[in-house]
Amino acid sequence: MNTVTPKVLPATPSATNPPLLIGDLLDSGVRMAGDNPIVYRDLSRHSYRRFRERVHQLAHLLTAQGVRAGDVVAVLDWDSHRYLEAFFAVPMLGAVLHTVNVRLAPEQIHYTMEHAEDDFVLVHEDFVPLLEPLAERLPRIRGYLLCQDAPRPLESPLPLVGEYEALLAEQPGHYDFPTFDENAVATLFYTTGTTGNPKGVFFTHRQLVLHTLGEASTFQSPGFALLNRDKVYMPITPMFHVHAWGVPYTATLMGATQVYPGRYEPEMLVKLLVEERVDFSHCVPTLLNMVVAAEPIRSGRVDLTGWKVLVGGSPLTQPLARKAWELGIDTRSAYGMSETCPLLTADILPRDIDQADFETQLPWRCKAGVAVPLVRLQVVDESGTPLPQDGESVGEVRVRAPWLTQGYYKEQARSEELWRDGWLHTGDVAALDERGFLQIRDRIKDVIKTGGEWISSLDLENLIGQFPGIDEVAVIGVPDDQWGERPAALAVASDLNNPPDVEALKAFLTGFVEQGKINRWAIPSFIRFVDEIPKTSVGKLDKKRIRQEV
């Protein structure tokens, strides 16, 4: 990189150059659509104007409880209007919002809350029993604010300071929020890897505002067109997971109607989808798989026509995208990870593809798409040299963008490993095509090396998933004396009692060998039908545990 000295002029002394702060997103939403509702299950509904007022009230509540700028406020709640309020009130005070992954094991939750140095906690009553045995070993925490959907007395050894709604109602409706450095940390959460303790990733106000603006531009673009002021949004990626991909912030900037489903219960999700006429959701493939397999939807008793679903976390497969399409569900892909806030690419269909029929679109819908504005993305070989954009050359994805975590919280060695050579290393292997569309092929550590060739476990999962009677499949590499590694598969049959014939499946795969799509070593030497495939806390295939089962 060459270094230059451009002209930097001083501002006149009285000028104000406002920092990028999360509070501005909220004000924008209220201006754009003050009457649009924020909905929580079938329990509550209020306008954006009231939403802003409640954020101000929550700030008073937290201040009264001693929360100060620089403090860390943890939240353990299902997806709710309360959580959304905390998304704003906590960072707007200059405090840090720790969105606790409630699906982790209790000891891991303890680890994250201790490591994050949580000072104050918002806890839904469902998680009180979880925290009770941990509280003694979290002496830093000054108090717990109880969140209940219906007020009722609760006996607990936790030092509860009161109930959210009851205390909120006592607060004034306007808080004079401070202005501060846009590089202040706004959010913190933990991501689990295959080894070691969970790692904390953190994002600043500046990063979240820029991510929101990038997402707003992307989500409204033709060829994507997922979200705007007149749409109804409901997340089905938990708010503790990379701020539900940052979409609650983007939806708020636009003034979109927001629906929060609480605990993810199939009946409630379907009820809200239908009754609130949800236009847009996002989720991991596993969850979409559950939706399209659910009886009321599969049978057409519940009509989801027009529902748009953004799929991320793992690649969207063609069989799943087609199954969804047949039910009227319009799927798109995006790519990112906890460390990247998360949005990196989105499959904004090029104009010619956007106007084509579904079968033409299908492979495009299952790619991860193009890098969104301000993201610089490369696919590089082992020496860090960018590979040709030919759709075939496969290497690691590395990125730069103004919204990437600047390290793992208090983890110097892992931070440097993530950022070696000044690029954030995603650990994903992928190819870029001529149009700049990214196709994720695998996690680096899940690539299978057999007979001197690399096989993508994802490619194999895609092919096996096309065989009739298979709902889900996971492929891993197992050591093999002769070939180095050979693929092995766990699969879930649509009818658990009547799984497909393994030899017929192998014959089906042999067809792809004959077409030159895979080589013959890619046919798994081992295929087993199971009732369920192990998943991580965020619904991805847990290849670490799958390896133990094979």
Add this chain to the structure above:
Amino acid sequence: MNTVTPKVLPATPSATNPPLLIGDLLDSGVRMAGDNPIVYRDLSRHSYRRFRERVHQLAHLLTAQGVRAGDVVAVLDWDSHRYLEAFFAVPMLGAVLHTVNVRLAPEQIHYTMEHAEDDFVLVHEDFVPLLEPLAERLPRIRGYLLCQDAPRPLESPLPLVGEYEALLAEQPGHYDFPTFDENAVATLFYTTGTTGNPKGVFFTHRQLVLHTLGEASTFQSPGFALLNRDKVYMPITPMFHVHAWGVPYTATLMGATQVYPGRYEPEMLVKLLVEERVDFSHCVPTLLNMVVAAEPIRSGRVDLTGWKVLVGGSPLTQPLARKAWELGIDTRSAYGMSETCPLLTADILPRDIDQADFETQLPWRCKAGVAVPLVRLQVVDESGTPLPQDGESVGEVRVRAPWLTQGYYKEQARSEELWRDGWLHTGDVAALDERGFLQIRDRIKDVIKTGGEWISSLDLENLIGQFPGIDEVAVIGVPDDQWGERPAALAVASDLNNPPDVEALKAFLTGFVEQGKINRWAIPSFIRFVDEIPKTSVGKLDKKRIRQEV
């Protein structure tokens, strides 16, 4: 403002947090729509991919001519693909782009080029005669790059270094652009006021990137929906005027088709509107007035149905919006000024209004709209206290946003006056309604004080403009012994040889007095029909010169 200490964490040493630089906007456009064209008159057309390559070539060309980061590069050209390339290449080098207002008087142009400390100049051959007598008094300028639509030898005493296209063709297609401080100045241009020398306003890379993201989010929103990748854009506000409202940057971010009309010649403009199927333009009301009055359009021989026009600079009047609508032209308003980059508000119609008929929409279309994301806008009384949002309380508009000029270039006193009390003072008086829609009533200095009451010259112009046979009108205040001030009007009749009857016009205005819309002192004591109303260099009513004519 209270001060707090939030948590600011250091980045891991290898981490990269990219600054917000203009080059990222260009890369985004190429990714979104590499095949979309950039069109210049009926003379040239190339893809976004080629556009990027030409920007890289221009950077090589400028570097070869000795242009360095921190230098100032002036452009005197009509709206062109070359200008667009300079919008990117100059700032991407870390140099400052000075967009010279070619409509100023030669001595004013000399003032701005000397004051800006221009080092190098891109000049269209039409402006060579203008610069020749000035060049001796601009000794700092190292060279002049000639821009021609058709190559031909040119004799000139200017130290011309060669012709744009000829030199560009010799350059390599990839430039390794530097990374630098996002607070580096990217652009500089001059705005003229009623008194004194032109004032230089300047914008940084950070400000322009944020303005672009704000515009991208706004321009794609429902209720506005002016621009996206699949639209064709042509400016009719010169590129020297607040970077054509920043829209070339926004169009580039999105990958929209861009059409540059060169010198604004009615025939070429109409030809391009029709043949390129332009979806979206922006201009001042005066220009739109000319368009709707042009014979081929008025007669319906040229059909502009579906053309969306964003009107700014001065408020859009209801008669003009209606006349446009009858010709199939869809008008919207925005508000801003040179000092504000410019976008502050946009009339994003609320959902209920957006779905209503034109007559219901009309008053909304003529308001300036709501503050766009990240803009904080207040209407305040003389003590700086925000006024109620009741649609009636009138006061000065003051703003904060992350894209406001941080002062006038080398003008300390005027900078502090602009920014007194930490808000940028627009000098406009306006009212905010219950929905946060801004209605500009006047420039502070144009408000007429008569009989102890304030009268908005704009309101009066709106009412007079509704009288049949009047094409254009300007109202000013003239001193009056009895009333303090009284309004006086200059008007242009549709039929210059047969102007409307002045007494009939006064009787028409008396009707509004009876309806309580204006008080009786508001009826101008003096109404004169003229062939033309004086305009400023950017097409606004020139009230300073109008005062001299009354």
